[in-house]
Amino acid sequence: MITNQHIPIMTNEILSFIDKEKKLSILDCTFGGGGHSIKFLEKGHSVTAFDKDDHSQSIANKIKKDYSNFLFYKINFKDIDILQIKLKKFSFIILDLGYSSNQLSDNKIGLSFKINSNLNMNYLGGNLTAHKIINKYSKVELERIFYTYGEINQASKLAKYIVEQRSIKEINTNFELIEILRNSGVNFRSKKIHFATQAFQALRIETNKELENLIIFLKKVHNLLEVNAFLAVITFHSLEDRIVKNYFKSNKVKKNKSFENSKNWGFENLTKKPITASNSEISENNRSRSAKLRVGRFIN
Ligand SMILES: C[S@@+](CC[C@H](N)C(=O)[O-])C[C@H]1O[C@@H](n2cnc3c(N)ncnc32)[C@H](O)[C@@H]1O
Missing domain, CATH: 3.40.50.150 (Vaccinia Virus protein VP39)
Structure with missing residues (x-):
């Protein structure tokens, strides 16, 4: 059906x-x-x-x-x-x-921070995934996407923390990423929205080249x-x-x-x-x- x-x-x-x-x-x-x-x-x-x-x-x-x-x-x-x-x-x-x-409710795509899924976020069927961005992009590239596409003021601090964490263990799922965002010490902008919204937006925009x-x-x-x-x-x-x-x-x-x-x-x-x-x-x-x-x- x-x-x-x-x-x-x-x-x-x-x-x-x-x-x-x-x-x-x-x-x-x-x-x-x-x-x-x-x-x-x-x-x-x-x-x-x-x-x-x-x-x-x-x-x-x-x-x-x-x-x-x-x-x-x-x-x-x-x-x-x-x-x-x-x-x-x-x-x-x-x-x-x-x-x-x-697409939001599809856990194979994994756009939601409410559903635990493998890091992907590609809803257009392309090759780039949030997993690749989080685990392979350089600190400078991560900072660029979090600052430009997520409008996160402390993008540099966030990028540095992600690079440190992934050197300890590969980051594989949305919930693992959310934990890292939570522990990053970054002051996310709005109290009205979920604290992971800006980072997820940045990853989604980059993954799909929106x-x-x-x-x-x-x-x-x-x-x-x-x-x-x-x-x-x-x-x-x-x-x-x-x-x-x-x-x-x-x-x-x-x-x-x-x-x-x-x-x-x-x-x-x-x-x-x-x-x-x-x-x-x-x-x-x-x-x-x-x-x-x-x-x-x-x-x-
Ligand atoms: C907000 S939904 C559209 C909903 C639709 N207007 C409706 O009423 O059901 C956006 C859709 O655009 C598609 N989309 C986004 N960017 C696209 C692109 N660059 N090329 C083709 N489709 C795209 C997504 O896959 C998604 O299905």
């Missing part, structure tokens, strides 16, 4: 950008549990979807039986240009970044957008959100319609401030509390 625990985020807010009368050709770059894709299909839109996840592929295979206007490719969205020749342009492209609830994937994707996505198409991106942490915000800013179309990037294309920014989930959505789906939605209209 194919299980699906993922609840799609800000569905109404996303649909509010789509003219009810129109049937669009939509590219869902982060299919996950298919929540957004199904909403689009139910409204009569055509959907092409990507995900690197095996479980997503199984869900997609099931959906294909019900909808003839649905295609699924098991690819990393940074490789959109591989398919460019075969694919037409799209009138709505969506990214709902990060990992799904299905920021690189997004940056590469944004460099190519204009090739797949129709004139007046929407690009909608949901982010879950400030590092991703900054990249998306700066992308729309540096490619914005000015009032006189001269293009800032001299490429003859740009975006009208439709969300000066990012849209966040309503209180009622947050009370039903805690995951939505950190989500930020930014949308731009492609001008060419």
Whole structure:
């Protein structure tokens, strides 16, 4: 049986950008549990979807039986240009970044600090694992990822402690890592979140190359957008959100319609401030509390 625990985020807010009368050709770059894709299909839109996840592929295979206007490719969205020749342009492209609830509860992936599992954290099927990072990266590299991706002020102290501990014994599981974080003497930032959150975020971002994937994707996505198409991106942490915000800013179309990037294309920014989930959505789906939605209209 194919299980699906993922609840799609800000569905109404996303649909509010789509003219009810129109049937669009939509590219869902982060299919996950298919929540957004199904909403689009139910409204009569055509959907092409990507995900690197095996479980997503199984869900997609099931959906294909019900909808003839649905295609699924098991690819990393940074490789959109591989398919460019075969694919037409799209009138709505969506990214709902990060990992799904299905992946969070999968102990083979091991993203959760509540479930003990082998150190992995790779949810995109790549070769890099948190085990390799923790046990093989140099002190300098560890410090870099904890500082840059975890925003941990005492990243150097943490990296030094991990290097000492792994010389005594290889660090193999999430719970072993949590014990090391606990004993490191590092003052983790927030009292509101679990003390391991920042370190886990850093390892997950590095393992899956999350920021690189997004940056590469944004460099190519204009090739797949129709004139007046929407690009909608949901982010879950400030590092991703900054990249998306700066992308729309540096490619914005000015009032006189001269293009800032001299490429003859740009975006009208439709969300000066990012849209966040309503209180009622947050009370039903805690995951939505950190989500930020930014949308731009492609001008060419
Ligand atoms: C937050 S979930 C998306 C949930 C989906 N919108 C839904 O409503 O069910 C993010 C999904 O994006 C996928 N993903 C993240 N980065 C990816 C990438 N670079 N290439 C392909 N898929 C990616 C993950 O595997 C995960 O399934």
